[in-house]
Amino acid sequence: MDTNEHVIEVTDLRRVYGGGFEAVRGISFHVDRGEIFALLGTNGAGKTSTVELLEGLARPDGGRIRVLGHDPYAERAAVRPRTGVMLQEGGFPSELTVAETARMWAGCVSRARPIGEALALVGLAARADVRVKQLSGGERRRLDLALAVLGEPEVLFLDEPTTGLDAEGRRDTWDLVRALRDAGTTVLLTTHYLEEAENLADRLAILHKGRIAAAGTPAEVTGAQPSRITFELPEGYFVGDLPPLGELGVCGHEVDGRVVRLRTRELQRAATGLLVWAERAQVALRRLDVRSASLEEAFLGIAREASRNDETEEVAA
């Protein structure tokens, strides 16, 4: 087995719904074997629309998908036994018990693990005889995960796997997903929790209105965004009294009352310049806050930028 192959390859993918709504507008990415790849985006960004195409549930309206070297829609027989899917929402008959549901699914999955083992993986072994309708939302998500990993798939699609889980359940799911990755499983997940993507993903893509707005490792995506310095101007001082901002490596600033916000791509140089100035002027910088960009800021920044571009486009049109 080639370890460096692209397990998932997506080229210029498009999906248009009946009413003419373009949910996915030409996206390309690839996922390597044994990698956790996160599709990140706000609601309506096109995450689920994309994953459904990768799962082979629908035929793309444009572009090309290869999962394990095959078209997941046209060559489903070659792909399905090797993939596991966790949909965004349940899909279990409410009157079956957990064990009956797992048994049904095990009968439809080649080389299924024993169901007791799969339920134990997600911590549901003790709930085996409970009807699905009596499960909590989090327990249903875990049952869904148990079914997705039942056939020990090579590729795992997880659509918002931790939505509705409490903090502990979320950690448990992350641990399991990491363990699966370490055992060689390729994982593609969607999430709107930035923390989840930052913690779990080896690489990620941020979707915005059906397009990829940014992609890379969490560090790369974050690193492309400016860092931030915030402080309160000392009494009797104005922005003009600061050293020339350009010389500090500041690429943008805002003043809000007495609070100054600086954006910079050279955090150390800007912070040093500012602190040296304050030291020499013998003033205190109250509410000083110096921070690198987090994925959240990157995400919000990208969303802002993308909507600005949309507006420009609309004006131009």
Added chain:
Amino acid sequence: MSGASVKDPATPAVGRAVTTPASRMAALARAELTLLGRSRSTIIAAVFLPLVLPVSLASVVEDMDVQDVGLSVGLVLLPAAIGFSLLFGVYSALAAIYTARREELVLKRLRTGELRDPEILGGAALPVVATGLVQSLVLVAGCTVLLDVPAPKAPHLAVLGVLLGLVMCAALAAVTAAVTRTVESAQVTTMPMVLVSMTGSGVTVPLELLPDRLASVCELLPLSPVITLIRGGWTGGLSAYEALGALATALAWTLLAVFAVRRWFRWEPRR
């Protein structure tokens, strides 16, 4: 999440079974059978109603002039009872089941796995179709004993009629589910087929008692050839031409329904 390991499963994957269409449908059918046993309303509608209805109909049929067209009360009631079983036990029940599974997103989930579309619809249909078959056998036994129905003269036609009826009703149930939004509305969307079949397909009133021109139109309704074949199976009064005509009509409806399902069946709820 402890107690089981991701890396070292208790049983190695190599030794485990690969699924086949039959094994997958069996797994699905088993789950559906469990669900059928837990749904009181489905059991009443699908199992008891078809067995009770013909009894209540007996007095009505006794007032008809069925002897004039060479039929006995038993020979009217038996096909009627099987017709009820097909309409309520198979068609209506299955339309509601398909709709319920779609609304619960079960169909969507099943489609993410190895099951193919026909296996999903077929596996889900198996329990009610089997129930319908057993009901038909019970009705035949009951009518034979209680209403002095003689042994069928052309049993192969009756068997063909019942089997085609089962397949056709299952396919029509899927078509109906395609235009049904909720389980509750399935009671309404199944009405046309049920009413048309009861009045026009010889279920309650034998076609022989209708005016010729009306009868020849009614012969083309979906359930008519099924009833004709079953009754003809007992009386032995169908010519080869009539029998083939009924078979062709039943097959045509079944194929039409299958085509409609492939073209228009909805796998996900409308949002």
